[in-house]
Amino acid sequence: MSERESRAPEHEHEQSSRLGDLFENLPAPSPQVPTTGDDTPAPGSRRAAREAAARQPMTSSVEGTTGGEADEPARPVSAAAGRPSTPTEAEADTPVATDHAVATRAVPVVTTADVSTPHGPRRSGGVDEAPVLGGGLDEIFAAQDDDRDRGAPAKKQRRKGCLIALIIVLAILGGIAAGGIWVANTFGDRIADAMGWGEPKDWEPGQATGEALVTIKQGDTGGPVSKALYEAGVTKTEDVFYDYLIDENIAVTFYPGVYRLQQKMTAEDALAALRNEDNKLENTVSMPEGGTIESALPSMAETLGMPLADLEAAVADPSAYGVEAQSLEGWLFPAVYTFDPEVTATQVIQRMVDRTRESLAAAGVPDEDAQRILTIASIIQREGRTDDFAKVSRVIQNRLDDDMLLQMDSTAQYGYGSLHEGVVSSSAEALEDPNEWNTYVHKGLPITPIASPNDAAIDAAMHPADGPWIYFVTVNLETGETQFSETLAEHEQGVEKWRDWCRANPDAGC
Secondary structure, rough: OOHHHHHHHHHHHHHHHHHHHHOOOOOOOOOOOOOOOOOOOOOOOOOHHEEEEHHHHHHHHHHHHOOOOOOOOOOEOOOOOOOOOOHHHHHHHHOOOOOOOOOOOOOOOOOOOOEEEEOEEEOOOOOOOOOOOOOOOHHHHHHHHHHHHHOOOOOOOOHHHHHHHHHHHHHHHHHHHHHHHHHHHHHHHHHHHHHOOOOOOOOOOOOOOEEEEEEEEOOHHHHHHHHHHHHHHOOOOOOOOHHHHHHOOOOOOOOOEEEEEEEEEEEEEEHHHHEEEEEEEOOEEEEEOOOOHHHHHHHHHHHHOOOOOHHHHHHHOOOHHOOOOOOOOOEEEEEEEOOOOOOHHHHHHHHHHHHHHHHHHHOOOOOOHHHHHHHHHHHHHHHOOHHHHHHHHHHHHHHHOOOOOOOOHHHHHHHHOHHOOOOOOOOHHHHHHHOOOOOOOOOOOOOOOOOOOOOHHHHHHHOOOOOOOOEEEEEEOOOOEEEEEEEEEHHHHHHHHHHHHHHOOOOOOO
């Protein structure tokens, strides 16, 4: 064995001894287990930094015990325990007692004598009370902690965001509400009908009461009959009967006549009553308000089951009924009449004339003035609404007193045979025809009444309203609104209103 080889084990033994001494001199590790106390600040927070700064004098004292210089720059210390984060060999053998857990991060302490803070310059005897945090997570946590301390900017941003969100929500809700209102106004009735939310159009079964007479004319179909039932108080709405026929796909033929029904009947019950022959009053006829003899006699003959010629012969001689006139026009009072099965044509006409005399007597009309009052009343019946009857009567009387032409369209139409034209305007031929009823050509009253007036018209003819009116014109054919004027200029303004309405309603029959 060579000398080198013989010395190798000794050399290896020396190395092992040195390594052993090295490990023996290593400082003992300190436990890094944080406590669970509620007062331990979060690592990197401002509170942790302030507590670390507060322990700085203790750190200097510890350093003095280990032989450090008093004015030596401070070494990094633990934020929680206030001792050097990197112990020397002497310090490793001398444990530092503390009742706080050792922090897991080191926080450097600044020794600058004058450091500006967010609140202004601050002096602390050469050592700043607050440590300067390093980069990385420390800065992040510190920034968050500062925001929490300041609070105002973040709260302002949150309030601004909440306000914007509230405005958006209100705008959306407002749009939904506006859309809902539009839908309700436009389609509310249809939606209610489809969903069954609306007011019932038909009466409930078992509500029928009283009596109602319904007149069905020759040729009437479901629509006119439905309207007649509603006007008589039988059905609840004007279209419910017609809708019932359509919905149930019912084909029915309606026979002219007067039917005795009840009020507040369902559409189904009303149809059953109309089909029941016991409810038809075979000898019941009606004379319409504003009707004429020529238009009324055919339906009377059909309903009563007598020849039309018999009725025409019955009206041919007015003197047979004590009437001193060339015609019985205006003397057949508008009403519903029921006759015995054996009634004759003369008896039918006599009953109607007698009813007219009753109305004349109720209005206080002298017998010798009956024909004149009936003639005025017939014009009133054709020209005005019931509410305006007394005013129309005054216009007629004022024109007669002033020896003016009456210029009533209804009289010109009657004489020309064109009552279908309406009462607002007439054809040039009707206005120019020289017949004895045309008040555009002849002064004074027509030679006979032009229609059958009711009680209200007869009373208005006998008692005209007080007023200076000379003109009147219906300015709205749908509502019957009429303007009464004293001067021609005012009347022409009313005529222009009527023309405007006609232009706006081209299909209204102007």
